[in-house]
Amino acid sequence: MSRPLLDVSGLTMRFGGLLAVDGVHLSVEPGQIVSMIGPNGAGKTTVFNCLTGFYKPSGGKILFDGREIQGMPGFKVARRGMIRTFQHVRLFKEMTVVENLLVAQHQHMNTNLLAGLFKTPGYRRSEQEALERAAYWLDRVDLHAFANRPANTLAYGQQRRLEIARCMVTQPKLLMLDEPAAGLNPRETDDLKELISELRDQHQITVLLIEHDMKLVMSISDRIVVINQGRPLAAGTPDEIKQNPDVIKAYLGET
Amino acid sequence: MAMPESLYYFIQQLINGLTVGSTYALIAIGYTMVYGIIGMINFAHGEIYMIGSYIAFIVIAALAMFGIESVPLIIVAAFAISMMVTSAYGYSIERVAYRPLRGGNRLIPLISAIGMSIFLQNLVRIAQGSRDIAMPTMISGGVDIGPHEGFHATLSYMQMIIFVVTLITMFGLTLFISRSRMGRACRACAEDLKMTNLLGINTNGIIALTFVIGAALAAIAGVLLGMYYGVINPYIGFMAGLKAFTAAVLGGIGSIPGAVLGGLLLGVTEAITAGYFSSEYKDVVAFALLILILLFRPSGILGRPEVEKV
Numbered sequence: 423m424s425r426p427l428l429d430v431s432g433l434t435m436r437f438g439g440l441l442a443v444d445g446v447h448l449s450v451e452p453g454q455i456v457s458m459i460g461p462n463g464a465g466k467t468t469v470f471n472c473l474t475g476f477y478k479p480s481g482g483k484i485l486f487d488g489r490e491i492q493g494m495p496g497f498k499v500a501r502r503g504m505i506r507t508f509q510h511v512r513l514f515k516e517m518t519v520v521e522n523l524l525v526a527q528h529q530h531m532n533t534n535l536l537a538g539l540f541k542t543p544g545y546r547r548s549e550q551e552a553l554e555r556a557a558y559w560l561d562r563v564d565l566h567a568f569a570n571r572p573a574n575t576l577a578y579g580q581q582r583r584l585e586i587a588r589c590m591v592t593q594p595k596l597l598m599l600d601e602p603a604a605g606l607n608p609r610e611t612d613d614l615k616e617l618i619s620e621l622r623d624q625h626q627i628t629v630l631l632i633e634h635d636m637k638l639v640m641s642i643s644d645r646i647v648v649i650n651q652g653r654p655l656a657a658g659t660p661d662e663i664k665q666n667p668d669v670i671k672a673y674l675g676e677t
Numbered sequence: 678m679a680m681p682e683s684l685y686y687f688i689q690q691l692i693n694g695l696t697v698g699s700t701y702a703l704i705a706i707g708y709t710m711v712y713g714i715i716g717m718i719n720f721a722h723g724e725i726y727m728i729g730s731y732i733a734f735i736v737i738a739a740l741a742m743f744g745i746e747s748v749p750l751i752i753v754a755a756f757a758i759s760m761m762v763t764s765a766y767g768y769s770i771e772r773v774a775y776r777p778l779r780g781g782n783r784l785i786p787l788i789s790a791i792g793m794s795i796f797l798q799n800l801v802r803i804a805q806g807s808r809d810i811a812m813p814t815m816i817s818g819g820v821d822i823g824p825h826e827g828f829h830a831t832l833s834y835m836q837m838i839i840f841v842v843t844l845i846t847m848f849g850l851t852l853f854i855s856r857s858r859m860g861r862a863c864r865a866c867a868e869d870l871k872m873t874n875l876l877g878i879n880t881n882g883i884i885a886l887t888f889v890i891g892a893a894l895a896a897i898a899g900v901l902l903g904m905y906y907g908v909i910n911p912y913i914g915f916m917a918g919l920k921a922f923t924a925a926v927l928g929g930i931g932s933i934p935g936a937v938l939g940g941l942l943l944g945v946t947e948a949i950t951a952g953y954f955s956s957e958y959k960d961v962v963a964f965a966l967l968i969l970i971l972l973f974r975p976s977g978i979l980g981r982p983e984v985e986k987v
Contacts, residue, residue, distance in 0.1 A: 474875055500877035514868045517861075524858075525865045529877035531858055538857050592877060 425488065427452045427596055427628050428473075428504075433482035435468050435652075442468045444652040445482070450596070450630055450645075455622055457631040457639045459663075460649035461672060466632045467509065469649070470600055474506050475499040487595060501529055503595035509604060511581045515574035519565060519584060522573050523556035526588045552591075559587040563617065579610045586617065590625070597621065598630045603638055611635060615642055640664070648672070682828040689830040690952035691945060696836045696905065698944020699843040703898035704921035705928070705936035706850065707891025713867040713931035714887055716783065720790040721770055723918015724797035725763050725892045729899025730909040731801060732759040734812055741813070748815050752900075759900050760893040766797075767892025768885055776881065794918070802911040809910045812903050839901045846897055847937060850890070854933065863887065867931070916960075923967040929980020938978060 428450040435443040443465045450456045458466050472479040473486075475496035484492040491499050514522050531552055537545040560566045563583035568576060576584060582602060589597055599618070603611045615638055621627040633639050639646065640660045648655040648663060650672045656663060663669055704726050711719045733755040740751050774793045778786045816835045823829030854860040865873040866883045874880040902917070903909050920943060928939025946966060947959040970977065 476871065476875065496871070496874040497877050497879050500875055505877075506875060508872075512869055512872045514865050514872075516868060517864060521861060525861050525873070525878075526876045528858060528862050538859075588876070 424452055426450055426485075427487060428630070429485040430469075430473070431483050431485075433469065433472055433484065434480045435465070435472055435477060436480040442652050443472065443479075446649060446652070446654050447657075448647055448654075450628055452595075452628050453622060453626060454644040455618065455629040455631065455642050456645045456647065457633055457643040458647050458649060459633065459636075459639055460655070464649045465652040466649055467600055468652075470506060470598055470632065473499075474504060474598065497529075500592065503593070504598065505589045505592050505594040505596070506598035507582075507585045507589060507600055507602065509601045511578070511585060513573040513581055513584060513588070515572065517573060518570050519560070519573055519576070520553075520556050520569040522584060522588050523559065523591045524552055526591050527552045527555065529592070555591050556587075559590050562590075562620075563587045579606055582606065582610075582614075583617070586621075590621070590627075594627065596628045596630060600632045601634060602631070603633055603635045611638060614638070618642055685823045685828055685830045686952065688822060690948045692830060692832055692836060693952075694945035694948030695941060696839050696944070697902075697947065698924075698941040699839060700898040700902050700905075700940075701917075701921050701924045701944055702937040702940025703843060703846065703894045703901075704917060705924040705940045706933055707888075707895050708922055708925040709928075709930055709933060709936040710863075710887045710891055712925070713933075714863070714870060714884055715775075715779065717775065717786050718790065718922065719770075719775075719888075719891070720787070720918065720922075721774075721793035721797060722891065722895060723914035723916075723921065724794050724801075725766055725770075725914070726895040726899045726902075726917050726921075727909070727911060727914030728766060728797065728801060729759045729763045729896030730812075730903035730913065731805060731810075731899075731911075732762045732896070733900040733903050734810055734909060737813060737815075751815065752904075755900050756897065759896040763892040763896035763899075764889045767888040771885055771888040776884075794915075798911050798914065805911065807911055809908050812907050812909060814907060815904065835905050839905060842897060842901060846894060850894070850933070859883075859886065920963060923963060926967060926977055927970050929977025932977070932979045935977055935979035942978075 426449045428448065430446060430448040433443055433446040433448070434441070446465070446469055448469070458469065460466055468477070471477040472492075473484060475491070475494050475498070478493050482492065483490060486499070486502060486504055489502065491502065514525065517525065531548045557566070560569055563586060565576070565580060565584055565587065568580065573581065573584060586599070586602070603614055606614060618629055618631070619642055622629060631639070631643070643660050645657065646660055646663045647657045648669050655672055656666045656669050658666070704722065707722045707725070708719060711717060736755045736758045737751055740754060745751060770793055774789045775786050778789055816838065819831045819833030819836070821829045821831055854863060862873065862878050862883050863886070865878070866880055870880055921940065924939035924943045925936045926939070927943060928935030928937065943963055943966065947963055950959045950962045
């Protein structure tokens, strides 16, 4: 059996007196799409924030690709191949679409100022590769025609796709999407579903998803983890989750 | 064709104003770039300018001691060494006094900056003495604009050097910000520091780079103004820093073109006040301008209205 790409145990996050995340366990196998669901305020986004180094967790262990990463600064976590989006669009709005994709590849590029000044062959090559990768992903998310437009002139759905492309050019191992379908219409949601499946099937990307759109979650997830009030409530395949009485109670309330 | 004296007088004020204004702009860029990325006013920045002047003086004196007389060589060495030393200062100040305080209340780094400013001023005062130091005059003369007899305006060679050096610096900075990869990362940081970090970019490194660039530009201004005025003392950084800060706010803090515009505008305003009213009032007018801007257009001329950052 393969080693999990992400293995979280006992993750705890305390804000003053509030225990936002309390002993969350999470295991993601390579090549899977795992969804995290739960009522609003359950602590899902806080888990994301702890994983990506946005917050320093108060306790617990995060093993990513065989290394402990809890408390590591965000850029180092990202360089190990964990990349995320936020609930709201966080593009560099004043940069062009292609610049958004180039700046995301900064870590892979030769940023030596002298090399840039004299445009050494290595510098040119890395620039060329970055541009090609950007073009490839712009094609994938259907934004090629907008490459030189400022990012804030794109429509909302396009901005969300550009965010996924920006994640992909960093060549991640784990893609974490925080409510990617929020604000999308049904057609756009279908496109998104196709894109996420394609990422897994053709690019061997592992996906961790927070999503409220149950239709989307149930149809693409390999596994689902339910979190309620900061605590893990259930985990299993979509069918198991649908049948789980605890989950039904948490979502529908006591009857 | 005879032009009226008053026109030459005006041209002279304009030249003087643009000279001082372009050095304000150089210092203001340091304020505005740091503010653009971490939202903090680096009040120790004026002292960096002062230290830049002192380093230039030391270099000039040392080279003279070794018997080197080539003026271009001395000037180039003064610029290069002054920029290197102040870059080290800029980097260290950020590393020691600001970075450990980042992430908390925004007031705390501000107070740390004021403390750093007092520290640097006194450091130089103790090391170099508090009296005025005369910079040796290396470049004199200029070109007359207008008739040789009677009243005319003069553009001195020193002023020309200030214009040319400032222009080259601005051009280089613009290229760096808009074309280079590091510049691209700087722009990303200015838009969304945390997101940039989560994309795998070492944002602390970019912030340090911003301080280094700002310090180097302040050193350029320090060398230029030191040679222009011919007198330096440990207190010049305070007023120059306040003026450059005013320039940055005037143009719209966070905007580099704004800092340039604000610097030039402030320099010209001061020169016109001094020329037509009284030079004693030029600081009054400069800071009245700051208050007016803060009251009626806090985002400055080219700045955008403040958007709450998450």
